[in-house]
Amino acid sequence: MFDHCLYFNTAALARRLDREWALAYKPFGLTTPQGFMLRAVLARPGRLPSELADDLEIARPTATRALDALQEKGLIHRQVRSADGRQTAIAPTASAIEMGRGLNEASAEVSRRLKHVLGEAGFAETVLRVRDTRSALRA
Amino acid sequence: MFDHCLYFNTAALARRLDREWALAYKPFGLTTPQGFMLRAVLARPGRLPSELADDLEIARPTATRALDALQEKGLIHRQVRSADGRQTAIAPTASAIEMGRGLNEASAEVSRRLKHVLGEAGFAETVLRVRDTRSALRA
DNA sequence: GAGTAATAGTTGCATAGCTAATAAAAGGAG
């Protein structure tokens, strides 16, 4: 019925992919968004919530909530910056750093599996089209 | 950071597109998912919640909630089927039918605008790639 | 330097989505 609708197809695919990732991150006690947030923190420790929100293309309050969840699990901590008291640096805990390697391996495994199912070329082409579409709608 | 991740790009695009549709449906007092659900009901009155859930590729409980919202707004009503007491037929109210034309026009307008921004070919190609990816992950 | 504007983060409130559990009806086996 909505076969030709970009929104419908995109949203349905996003839900489907979330299930893949959720399964991969479950052993770490993380949901999909939490897993991505933690990977972003691990990739560049000390960044601000607003920067992380930009990275993940989510609203700032959503980033706050994801960070709350990670803090609750003892995976990140917040440190108010002395230079500017409005800003808080987000750093991974030792426990998160330890988890990092496994998390990246699990992530790579999901990508591998998807590429296998979709074909290397099909996967790349789809990512490209979706990213281009996002860029075009940037405004 | 997640430029090559299919999930990240797809989920971000879905959120971006939701904003377009939300704007278009706002004058009708509907959210994006509610608008799509109502269009599905209007397209084929008398169907079951489970069939609508399949159409929209959402879980049955999610369909129940969307229908609750539409019923609350006086746009659909549920009728238990006499043939099988487990099933309920979903029908649009007169008010919903009246809204139907405007809703479809607003929907067409969104598609038109997106095609204009993305280019007719780019739009079609993206829809195709996303739909094919969904099919490939059907299993 | 006092008052105003801007900025970072958070909180409040609402919606959508899922899984698991429940209720009710129908179907099937004996």
Added chain:
DNA sequence: CTCCTTTTATTAGCTATGCAACTATTACTC
């Protein structure tokens, strides 16, 4: 017929997301 299974729909509980409003801090203006 009675018990068990299957099916439809719903409810319960949780997470993610966004907008709007609020707080605290910094920056700017005069």
